[in-house]
Amino acid sequence: MAAEEQSPKFRRAPPTVRREALIEATLACLRKHGREGLSVRRIGAEAGVSPGLINHHFPSICALVAAAYETLSMSLLHSIRQHAREDEASPRERLRRFYEAWFAPALLDPGLFNTWLVFWSMISHHAEVRAVHDRTYAAYRAALESLLGELRGNDGVPRFRLRSAAIALSALLDGLWIEASINPRTFRPAEAVALCEDWTSALCAGALPSLLAGGTRGQPRAAGRRPRNGRGPALPLK
Amino acid sequence: MAAEEQSPKFRRAPPTVRREALIEATLACLRKHGREGLSVRRIGAEAGVSPGLINHHFPSICALVAAAYETLSMSLLHSIRQHAREDEASPRERLRRFYEAWFAPALLDPGLFNTWLVFWSMISHHAEVRAVHDRTYAAYRAALESLLGELRGNDGVPRFRLRSAAIALSALLDGLWIEASINPRTFRPAEAVALCEDWTSALCAGALPSLLAGGTRGQPRAAGRRPRNGRGPALPLK
DNA sequence: CGCGCTGCTATACGGTCGTACAACAACAGC
């Protein structure tokens, strides 16, 4: 017996690649098991290392999650952007390709949705994760602003407030993505794309009034001064 | 000693009111502690009863969550609807009041957002919770369809596909609500209302093409037949 | 008043969690 295989019990790795491997393992665990997958034992098993190694490379578990959040978010944004590029296409066409990528099967995986829920649920309690959200949300909005910006100046497209437009479009994309992830049978991806296209059409037609108001200025100027009585909505909630 | 207070160690309650109290305690815990608050010990302490009582009134912890989900969701919908009612207002005005209620301070509580994340995170693994989502999402959509339906037929408002319009509006509301809950400083509630109002304006102006296509029929008819080459978007994702 | 039904408590159990820490071993440099 004692087959002289004698392979080393483990292999050392420079901190950088080990950290990256742990991040990848974290994403795999979150995708497969959601919140339940977020434990040093599970992630360690997924990465083929001992649980204790995680605390050796990351100050705490939520630092690892923050890193995984940033990695995944930026990777997805890059993929979607890449798919939307297509140089010979018109700005309007690139925007449609962006929508199609957003509702591609790869993005509608329930595991991905559950992963995102874990990220979101940690935002309020962990400053690092919140910082990642702020950064990545800004990056997504910037990508949309870039695509929308190319739209302006085209034939008959009026000037509009870029930042607010990106906020609205981002919300529409997110809202549709969430419901599509929760219940794929509510509507088909093609319908989600069509609804986003509708919004784009309205924007190009100048049919979104508050976006036309103030050029590219930041703050919405009272947004059409409330015509009703002054008391704000105070829901009883009970 | 032995001050003759002698108050009873506990009070019995009929199952119905006890169940309701436990549901209320669950919502309080979720609001205060998010996912961490979802434990029999914490909920029992919040309700002033022993932890074991929960498994006595509910077959499992997720049945309790499902009940809490349905209670909160329907309560919020009722409040918002109530606020939008206002009989002497025009349909368009009622819709705006609906938006204002949606972005009222009571709805933008971070605790409420975290509560919702817990609900969402249980959908994929627990059929009961999924059923509640399907029911409540349908109820919200029905409320929107009702409000949007009153819009149709008004001066110059074209016929549009009610169900798809409600889906889009619901997504826009959800997406804005999420970002407002995560980071209140991205935009002010009034801007969110304005962006929803914009969408309504576009709808009334007939500026949302795919919604005009097929009357009130259910399925979107290919939504503008893809003009590009046939291959669907297949993101490399890596 | 006393009895019994049953809502309710209290405890115990097996499991998983994050973290800490001491010992081990892979690999580079001499």
Place this chain on the structure above:
DNA sequence: GCTGTTGTTGTACGACCGTATAGCAGCGCG
């Protein structure tokens, strides 16, 4: 080849989890 560095392991610890179960006790009813 030996040695030192340090990436890595394995274990131990205390805390919390959900569930099961045996028994206590509030309170309606006769």
